[in-house]
Amino acid sequence: MGKIAVVGSNMVDLITYTARMPGPGETIEAPRFEMGCGGKGANQAIAAARLGAEVMMVTKVGDDIFADNTIRNLKESGIDTRYVERVPGTSSGVAPIFVEPSGENSILIIKGANALLSPADIDRAAEDLKGCDLIVMQLEVPLETIYHTIAFGARHGIETLLNPAPAPTDLDPKRIEQVTFLVPNQTELATISGLPVNSEAEAETAARALIGRGIRTVIVTLGARGALLVSKGEETRRIEPVRVTPVDTTGAGDAFIGSFARYYVENRDLDAALHKAVRYAADSITRPGTQKSYASREAFEAFCA
Ligand code: ADP
Numbered sequence: 001m002g003k004i005a006v007v008g009s010n011m012v013d014l015i016t017y018t019a020r021m022p023g024p025g026e027t028i029e030a031p032r033f034e035m036g037c038g039g040k041g042a043n044q045a046i047a048a049a050r051l052g053a054e055v056m057m058v059t060k061v062g063d064d065i066f067a068d069n070t071i072r073n074l075k076e077s078g079i080d081t082r083y084v085e086r087v088p089g090t091s092s093g094v095a096p097i098f099v100e101p102s103g104e105n106s107i108l109i110i111k112g113a114n115a116l117l118s119p120a121d122i123d124r125a126a127e128d129l130k131g132c133d134l135i136v137m138q139l140e141v142p143l144e145t146i147y148h149t150i151a152f153g154a155r156h157g158i159e160t161l162l163n164p165a166p167a168p169t170d171l172d173p174k175r176i177e178q179v180t181f182l183v184p185n186q187t188e189l190a191t192i193s194g195l196p197v198n199s200e201a202e203a204e205t206a207a208r209a210l211i212g213r214g215i216r217t218v219i220v221t222l223g224a225r226g227a228l229l230v231s232k233g234e235e236t237r238r239i240e241p242v243r244v245t246p247v248d249t250t251g252a253g254d255a256f257i258g259s260f261a262r263y264y265v266e267n268r269d270l271d272a273a274l275h276k277a278v279r280y281a282a283d284s285i286t287r288p289g290t291q292k293s294y295a296s297r298e299a300f301e302a303f304c305a
Contacts, residue, residue: 002133002265004048007058007122007149008041009114009140010074010084011093012066013290018098021106037073038290039093039114040138040165043251047258047280048136049077052297053265056080056132058125059141060113066092067113073291083125087113093140117141119148130156133265134180136257138163139171147175154178163257167191177214183260185221185253203228204236219274221256223249226278229270239274242282251290256281258294279304 018030037046041059049055057079061067063086070092074081091112098106122129122145129135135153137146137160146162153160159180164171167188176182190197193206200222207218207230220228226241259280263273280295283303287293295303 001052001054003054003056003131004045004261004265005056005058005125005129005132005135006041006045006048006137007117007135007141007145008044008138009039009093009111009117010037010042010057010059010061010070011039011095011109011114011140012036012069013038013095013097015097015099018100020100021098035069036289036291037070038095038251039070040140040163040254041136042070042074043254043290043294044136044138044163044258044261045074045079046077046291047255047284047294048262049079049258050294050296051259051262051280051300053262054080056083056125056128058083058117058121058129060085060087060117060121062086062090062092062113063088064092066094083121083128085121087116090116111140114141117145119145121145122149122152126152130158132158134158134261135160136163136261137161138165139168140166143168143171147172150176150179153180161257161261163253164188164192165253173210173213173215179215181217181219182210182215183219183221183257186223189218189220200225200228200238204230207236219260221253221281223252227256227274229274237271239278242279244282244286246285248288248293249285251293252281252285254290255284255294259300276304 013036015034017032093112093114161181186197195206217231227239229237256277260277263276284293
């Protein structure tokens with residue numbers, strides 16, 4: 001079936017539901033609290049694993065209870081956690097989120113141990129990474145580590161996918177040229193290309209500009225409008241969306257990437273994998289939550305039938 005490595009982040013969401021945000025120096029009581037596993041890397045790994053992929057994750061956690069929670073969560077989905085390293089004296093990645101009755105979210109992100117994932121960590125995992133068919137990355141870990149991983153993939157003939165999220169302001173286009181797939185959403189594409197991306201036509205122009213700078217294949221996710229596949233020397237292909245009634249769109253991009261990776265490594269059929277990915281992401285937004293909303297393989301097959 002093919003093996004996927006995710007080199008990326010993990011976070012624990014600490015969600016407080018409150019009537020309002022406290023003012024400076026004020027203490028107020030909030031009615032409800034919830035914890036959830038997140039981080040773009042972990043989300044993508046979980047989506048791929050739920051669909052039956054063999055997945056290993058290369059990431060770092062702190063030495064706190066959030067680390068235990070993250071490792072248990074990954075293991076429960078059958079993800080190989082041998083390269084999930086605990087860093088003494090550091091906090092795990094956490095995201096305190098405050099949700100007000102209007103639905104307005106205020107979010108703080110503490111990267112914690114994610115900020116310490118280094119090129120040396122990639123080298124330590126090298127032998128196992130060489131056994132993978134696709135390495136999937138995002139940008140919640142240091143850029144140097146991402147550049148190093150892309151170069152590693154190119155050197156060893158392993159395909160790589162970069163989801164440039166959150167939208168980077170200091171990405172060096174030269175150092176991501178060798179990536180096999182660049183998968184931005186519209187905001188990320190606009191930031192990287194420096195061009196406006198408010199329509200499908202503008203998305204295509206911006207993706208073509210990146211191809212002009214050396215990237216081979218850009219897959220742009222377009223929210224409710226599906227996705228675009230823009231490859232060097234080929235005509236642009238549009239992947240039609242699936243109509244659903246959205247309940248919660250958080251984590252749709254991660255569902256798209258995890259499922260794309262899962263179906264792509266099966267037999268390297270790009271069109272078939274994109275067709276599945278728009279369906280998996282659409283299905284995920286019909287339920288609340290991020291990882292909680294990712295369907296199992298059986299449930300997804302039923303959705304597609
Ligand atoms: P992100 O979550 O990173 O902002 P997008 O909004 O582009 O990314 O969504 C990723 C994918 O999720 C889209 O390509 C599409 O397949 C699916 N999707 C997102 N929103 C909708 C929607 N309202 N209806 C149907 N599919 C959607």
